[in-house]
Amino acid sequence: xxxxxxxxxxxxxxxGTSVKIECRSLDFQATTMFWYRQFPKxxxxxxxxxxxxxxxxxxxGVEKDKFLINHASLTLSTLTVTSAHPExxxxxxxxxxxxxxxxxxYFGPGTRLTVL
Amino acid sequence: SQKIEQxxxxxxxxxxxxxxxxxxxxxxxxxxxQWYRQDPGRGPVFLLLIRENEKEKRKERLKVTFDTTLKQxxxxxTASQPADSATYLCxxxxxxxxxxxxxxxxxxxxx
Numbered sequence: 001x002x003x004x005x006x007x008x009x010x011x012x013x014x015x016g017t018s019v020k021i022e023c024r025s026l027d028f029q030a031t032t033m034f035w036y037r038q039f040p041k042x043x044x045x046x047x048x049x050x051x052x053x054x055x056x057x058x059x060x061g062v063e064k065d066k067f068l069i070n071h072a073s074l075t076l077s078t079l080t081v082t083s084a085h086p087e088x089x090x091x092x093x094x095x096x097x098x099x100x101x102x103x104x105x106y107f108g109p110g111t112r113l114t115v116l
Numbered sequence: 117s118q119k120i121e122q123x124x125x126x127x128x129x130x131x132x133x134x135x136x137x138x139x140x141x142x143x144x145x146x147x148x149x150q151w152y153r154q155d156p157g158r159g160p161v162f163l164l165l166i167r168e169n170e171k172e173k174r175k176e177r178l179k180v181t182f183d184t185t186l187k188q189x190x191x192x193x194t195a196s197q198p199a200d201s202a203t204y205l206c207x208x209x210x211x212x213x214x215x216x217x218x219x220x221x222x223x224x225x226x227x
Binding site: 043044106107 | 219
């Protein structure tokens with residue numbers, strides 16, 4: 001149980017284009033999902049907290065207009081990287097917290113974004 | 117400033133021995149702390165959660181301790197196996213279920 005999927009697993013795009021990444025909780029409902037970014041040999045950095053039906057809460061230094069987050073249902077959150085640039089190339093990982101459960105976060109497999 | 121420190125050097129350990137990893141933190145007051153396993157190119161996999169009022173937690177061959185006075189958690193893998201080779205991440209809760217992660221500590225189990 002508690003499986004989280006991400007799509008796509010990897011994406012290569014040209015500079016200036018937008019990329020959408022989906023995060024789904026497959027066998028549970030998630031009121032809260034989190035988006036992280038991880039650069040090589042670095043720690044996961046929390047970008048934003050996404051609550052179903054409300055606006056996302058962004059961490060300090062994360063541009064909300066560049067990283068658009070939508071959490072339209074209890075099983076789906078999307079992250080759109082708008083006007084992507086090479087410095088946005090990174091490993092993007094989502095996690096989900098199960099509705100009514102303990103504090104455990106279950107992570108997706110990650111999406112490798114490469115911006116040329 | 118806030119810090120979460122894990123050993124940057126890989127831990128090489130003989131199969132069957134106990135691997136012990138350390139997580140030290142500064143300027144956090146976590147309600148709970150979690151340990152995750154991460155393989156290359158993959159997302160973290162949850163292992164154990166320990167709360168501030170708990171001293172020790174066990175799950176199969178894994179054991180975690182949490183000392184809020186020392187601001188330290190220890191993570192033990194007993195009877196280590198080559199399949200345990202991975203990077204292990206320490207994560208602290210810092211408000212509204214948000215997690216702050218350490219950089220991780222790589223473990224290499226030698227057959």
